[in-house]
Amino acid sequence: MSFIRFGSVAALLVLAGLPTSSNAAEEGRLVFAARPKASEIKAAFPAGATVTGDAEVECVVADKGALADCKVLSEYPMNRGFGAAALGLADRYKVKVKDEAGASSIGRKVSYSLEFLAPGDANPNWVRKPTGQDLAGVFPVAAVKAGKDGRAVIRCRVTTEGFLDRCAVLSESPAGLGFGHSALALAPQFLMSPKIRAGQRVETEVTVPINWAGLAEGGFASVSKERLILDPPWKSAPSLAQVEAAWPKAAAGEDNGQAALRCGIKESGALDDCEVISELPKGKGFGKAALGLADHFKVSIGPGDAKMVKLIHVDVPFRFRPPGATGRQLTKPRWIQMADAEGLAMAFPQAARKAGVKNGLGVVSCTVTIEGRLADCEAAREEPAGLDFAASAMIVAGSMRMNPWTKEGDPVDGQRIRLPIRFEGVELEEEEGAAEAPTAAAKP
Known part of the structure; x- marks a missing residue:
């Protein structure tokens, strides 16, 4: 994994296939004092390899923080030389002789991971990063009142166009002051070069830590209201x-x-x-x-x-x-009008009631209108089959409305979506005239 830092914003690339222990140095409170340069990693690309690969190596911290007794824990793809290439860079690493708690690092195990990019391949990189003015523009009002700076970490998908979407807050500190929400506000202003593999743009994920430092008392009185x-x-x-x-x-x-x-x-x-x-x-x-x-x-x-x-x-x-142009995707619409429990109960299919079925699923395919409503719906699937749950789902879909503009900055009209609607826990009333269960015989 690699960090790309720009002042108070960084991007941690989440690389598919890397083991979860690749940050063992940080997890064990050991800190790397030196790492190989990007040019050295590029030069170490295996001669016989034609695709991007990665490897994880485990070592023991020796005298003065050098790494010794290194071995390959994993490599992908196998037998392409990536493990040997990673081993060959072990002498470019050095660990601080004291860990974060002040204890000695000597003799302890540490691991590192390296990714070797094939010629023409690339990982996402910043095209536009937020400026100090951007950070100040979304500084939380609650943090201004509390007089505190803060930090948030968000994870986003990088599309093939380099846009960031599907962002979610992983953490914020201090909690409850709105830094996570503010970080999400910045995401539509980001742009990255896309991930390239085998000459093709592919989607990936990035984790973006954002720090607000020195802003808590920096002239925000005008926004307090x-x-x-x-x-x-x-x-x-x-x-x-x-x-x-x-x-x-x-x-x-x-x-x-x-x-x-x-x-x-x-x-x-x-x-x-x-x-x-x-x-x-x-x-x-x-x-x-x-x-x-x-x-x-x-x-x-x-x-x-x-x-x-x-x-x-x-x-x-x-x-x-x-x-x-193509490229629009509607992955997580914001619904601003949904069917309530009463509406779902009213739409519950009569065929299911008569069959004594209390739960079911209807999936419909619909086109989104300019107002964010669903039209031209078609039944796609239902469970159990033959009890009209898909038909009932079409009725429910007609009452729903999504926000007509996404938080990423796209209109929704013309998009085709599949919408699952689940009907659960409907109380079935007994029909009039139904026979009552016989009472137990009276005992003397």
């Missing part, structure tokens, strides 16, 4: 056709682009006073394109929230692709 929200419930949002029509002429030849706006909200829910807070590539018109789409957004405002919107700002991410 304001609130920044992400992924609000949208009443309306731009369609795919509108986003494609906004593709800038200056971006001809680009594979994609991205931008993010920070806007106020009017009492009607419309966006107000938007400004571009990120744009990539710069100078290609993506920020201007995002501003041109702002009028198509409207936030769903509750009856009691109209007076509060003046204190709210919203960050709106955008992903741009050339008209007709």
